[in-house]
Amino acid sequence: MTGISLHNLTKQFDDVTAVDSVSLDVTEGEFLVLVGPSGCGKSTTLRLCAGLESTTEGTVSISDRNVTAEPASERDVAMVFQNYALYPHMTARENMTFGLDAAAGFSGTEATERVEEAAAILDIEDLLDRKPSALSGGEQQRVAIGRALVRDPEVFLMDEPLSNLDAKLRVQMRAELAELHAELQTTTVYVTHDQVEAMTLGDRVAVMNDGRIEQVAPPQDLYDAPDTRFVAEFIGSPGMNTVDATLRRRGTVSEIVWGDNTVPLDASPESLGLTSGDRVVFGVRPEDLSADTDGDVRMEVTVTEPLGSTLLVRGTVGGHEMEVSIQPRSLVEVGDQITLGVDPDRLHLFDPESGAAVYHSADSREAIGVDGDGRRDAAVARQGGADD
Amino acid sequence: MAAETRREAVSEASSPTRLVPGQLPVHVGLVVSILLMASPLLLAIVMSTQTVPEIYDIGDITPGSDGLANYVSVLTTYNMLTYMANSLIMSVLVTVGKIAVSLLAAVALVFYDFRFKNGVFFLILFTLMFPVPVRIVPLYELMATLGWSNTLLALTGPYLASATAVFLLRQHFMSIPESLVEAARVDGVGPLEFLWRVLVPMSRGMITGLGVITFIYSWNQYLWPLIVVSDQNKQVVQVGMKYLQSVGNAGQTDWGLIMAGAVLTLLPPLAVLIAFRNPLLETFGLAE
CATH class of the missing domain: 3.40.50.300 (P-loop containing nucleotide triphosphate hydrolases)
Structure with missing residues (x-):
């Protein structure tokens, strides 16, 4: 009923x-x-x-x-x-x-x-x-x-x-x-x-x-x-970062490219119904980015917002405004260049025209738990070390 | 903060007055201006106790030797009591009727949607632009056609519609949050119940204020009753005052009689004003 x-x-x-x-x-x-x-x-x-x-x-x-x-x-x-x-x-x-x-x-x-x-x-x-x-x-x-x-x-x-x-x-x-x-x-x-x-x-x-x-x-x-870019950006505090990027083939899988930044994607362009070189909107939540010295994404910090439990850092990545939520008390200041790691389980692609979701990496890697990624934990550990 | 300062100022003002020498001219000025404003009334009261010769002695402004005799004769011989009763009936009917009609009109204008709503409202407002005397001739014709001349209907009917009252109530209703109306709608409260149990209690101050103004306005009507009422025993108090003017011997108007009548005429509106002064001030946003 x-x-x-x-x-x-x-x-x-x-x-x-x-x-x-x-x-x-x-x-x-x-x-x-x-x-x-x-x-x-x-x-x-x-x-x-x-x-x-x-x-x-x-x-x-x-x-x-x-x-x-x-x-x-x-x-x-x-x-x-x-x-x-x-x-x-x-x-x-x-x-x-x-x-x-x-x-x-x-x-x-x-x-x-x-x-x-x-x-x-x-x-x-x-x-x-x-x-x-x-x-x-x-x-x-x-x-x-x-x-x-x-x-x-x-x-x-x-x-x-x-x-x-x-x-x-x-x-x-x-x-x-x-x-x-x-x-x-x-x-x-x-x-x-x-x-x-x-x-x-x-x-x-x-x-x-x-x-x-x-x-x-x-x-x-x-x-x-x-389901859509709008929902991604609206839900979450702050909402999901979305950047206009290009999807490129890399071996059997693909990567997302914008500016000098690349993020590997564990799926072939074909499996997404796309071809190499297609424009996509790449989405990643601030909390799924982490400070990682080995990361492929470089951010120029423009604002830091300490929230107590996390430190919210805003900056530009490849010409796009992005936000990342990192460990509190991290030594990050305005003007710094930081490198970021991306949680491969939590990547999203949206169609640039319709805004409809094309891909959520979590769907294809369901076996892995939400926080089951070793790289993220490592970054956290390193961050803790830096505080001492 | 502002309210506090104001309260302080008020308590200061109401504390026992100490005469500061520098303020003496101010106090003298205040007393003189109050006396000046009150002088017609004071003179009327004084004259109402004087005999005719005393009145015509311009220099004599002490209470006269007639005492309350003028009052007694005004009330008994000259029918003032009847006029006052007529005026009272007219004023109460006009006040109640005008507020009832205006309330309904304002409710319609604020809470109902209909075509040309704004047009209707402006049409009502336009009537404010015609002074009453302009309307008197057509109105008299209308009363004559209806056969209402010389009746209470003619005395009260034309006063029931009031653009001012509709306008004031409309503005007041518009300040009531929409959600109150909607809550009532969801609860299935009918329009009349909403008017009676929500709007009227919420507008009590405004309605009382309007009532006071309307009462005094009706009490003071002169021209229309003079025209439309021909029987002397149906006449209202302001016209009754006019009758007093013709009393008197050898062309000497009996001003003592007239002043006694004037003072009596003054009393009911004064009583209403004193009784309802708080809501009246509230209506005009002057209350503390």
């Missing part, structure tokens, strides 16, 4: 296509995150699910029931808004029960019980008689979530619910949301622009760009095997 199903969903505002034939199935009990840059259509998609926007084309089904033409109130969904949308003149309790009678015909005592229950889950029992102005941002958001809980809907729709919270509270609420979902198992569609939120919360993550879904996959798959 599907929780919510979108089929060829399209929304046009005048001549702007905000959502462009999106099809998506969210299974019952799933936590699906819609993520993308601002203006990608993710919020509009959510609002189409809620019935707050009318569809231009396509259908929305909730629990296998076509609700495309039904008003928001008939869809059995509850929505949590970025700015909480609490009524300022009502107490938390009144906010949670307002509209409840209208929605499902609850009796007074039933509503009270549900509020108590939701308040207990969210740990806001003491706040029920306060007005929103007497609540902190985090507490207001809890009340807003409580309002959704009380309705016991088929689907939760959440529109960037944590975006107005400060960084620390956001991480805390994120964990609580994950716990809440584990407990309630209510189908949830969650919109965010924050890819960390998307990765940590989603059973699956749908990456949107320009009104279209680029890829829907579990978070780790999204990270390991992005």
Whole structure:
């Protein structure tokens, strides 16, 4: 049974296509995150699910029931808004029960019980008689979530619910949301622009760009095997490095060349459906590059960003901006030339025109574990030595 | 920070005043200007207690020997109580009706989508540009055709539509976050319930402020009631004041009587103003 199903969903505002034939199935009990840059259509998609926007084309089904033409109130969904949308003149309790009678015909005592229950889950029992102005941002958001809980809907729709919270509270609420979902198992569609939120919360993550879904996959798959260059660059913090390069034959295998840099690839051009000399987009994540004195990739350092657990180094490699995440406390300064090693298990090729993924080296070397590469460990060891 | 400084300034101002010698001219200036502004009212109160000869003695501005006699005769002999009651009924009806109509209009203008919405809004705003006297003749014709002349309907009906009120409420509603409306939509809260249980409570200050202004405005109406109401016992208080002018002996207007009437007429709006001063200040963004 599907929780919510979108089929060829399209929304046009005048001549702007905000959502462009999106099809998506969210299974019952799933936590699906819609993520993308601002203006990608993710919020509009959510609002189409809620019935707050009318569809231009396509259908929305909730629990296998076509609700495309039904008003928001008939869809059995509850929505949590970025700015909480609490009524300022009502107490938390009144906010949670307002509209409840209208929605499902609850009796007074039933509503009270549900509020108590939701308040207990969210740990806001003491706040029920306060007005929103007497609540902190985090507490207001809890009340807003409580309002959704009380309705016991088929689907939760959440529109960037944590975006107005400060960084620390956001991480805390994120964990609580994950716990809440584990407990309630209510189908949830969650919109965010924050890819960390998307990765940590989603059973699956749908990456949107320009009104279209680029890829829907579990978070780790999204990270390991992005379907498109856009997904590769969007997911990860920082995102994947991508450079325009040329694929060249080397014996039975091939190599990727840009500027003076070459990276060997454990596959023949033919096996990739390419020929020697074809232009490709080479992708490698900052954390899959490492400082390696024997490396073939030379970087001129332009910025160093110590993050504590790692040192993020930005620089130019063969005329392209790249980022690499290396051991913290490495002795790297702006202007330095460093050589980098590349994890051969974690290479990606994309089509330069369409941006579609052509090759993920992890797929062809599945037998080897993620960190099973000796060279990387060696580099780490050397780095540790340099610190002393 | 700014609020703190302001609070300090306020507490300073409200602490017992010490007379700093250098500030003496300032205080004198303030007292004089206040007296100047209050003088018509003070004179009216004084004159309302004087007899006719005392009033015509220009130099005499002490409380007169008539005491409250003028008030009594205004209320009893000259029907002021009836006029005040008529005015009160008219003002309350106009206030309630105008706010109800304007609320509905503003809700439609802000929360509903319909063709030519902006056009409709500007059409409403355009009515602000016509001064009331311009509308009086066609309005009178309309009332006559409807057979409403000399009735409460004629007295209140034309006041119910108000561009100012619609405009103020519209601007206020537009400041309400869209998501509140959407939350209500998802919850299946109907438009009237939303208006009554969300918009009205959220706009309480604005509505009360509008109510005060409308009440005073209606209470002070003179020209339209004078034209459209012909029965003296249906007349409103401002026109009733005019009747007082014709009282008096040998061409001498009884100013004491008129001033007593004026003071009485002043009381209800004053009471309303005092009772609702806080929301009124809030409406105009002057509240602390």
